[in-house]
Amino acid sequence: MSMTTKHREILLQVTPDLLNDLDADDIVPHLLADMIITSHDAAKVKAETTRRDKVSALLDIIPTRGDKAYGSFMECLKKMEGSTHLYFTMKKYEDTYQEQSCPIHEEYTPPNQGSGHSPTVTQHTQRDVNLTINASGHSVVKNNSLTGQSNMFFNK
Known part of the structure; x- marks a missing residue:
């Protein structure tokens, strides 16, 4: 149940912004509630010592959970106070990705x-x-x- 290439690439593009601005402790409970991550995953994230390391651990997990995880992650960013700018950054990359993609029809x-x-x-x-x-x-x-x-x- 792997995430699509498009969503993986968008996450990679936005990783620097997420590492700088996201608080994984705020988003983990929402991803647990949506059953995107397990309690074991949440423990791995919380075990990290710095905020950036926690975000990095979370970004290692999310792509392994499929496109539902991407959608849930986006919804969390959209709804969480202080993270909406990250949601809009990801949306910008989605729009850019669609314009640059070259599928063979x-x-x-x-x-x-x-x-x-x-x-x-x-x-x-x-x-x-x-x-x-x-x-x-x-x-x-x-x-x-x-x-x-x-x-x-x-x-x-």
Whole structure:
């Protein structure tokens, strides 16, 4: 039950802020109540001597508890007085992560239906589309969703 890469990376990005500003003693009871961490985990965190070491121990545990842990952690930050700025920092990284992510959505090659066309469309990100058309004669790509233009390709 591991946390998604996205949430792990966001936690890594925010770790310096969390180490500087979070009080693990405030958040541990909430994570216990949400059944995100065990009493053994809570004891490990409380056994650390400095506030930063406690936060570090907690940040070692949370990613092993899955995405539910991430959501619970975010809710705790949002509701805890003195930690809302950490919640907003994490939200900022979430937004940035979504803009920078590059998932491969699809690759589509329709069958050649005797028209002389064999287009291949590969969409790598929401902003980047590669289109290859092998055609004899005249080909038209209409309603390009990226530019809003119709493009014509001629094979001579």
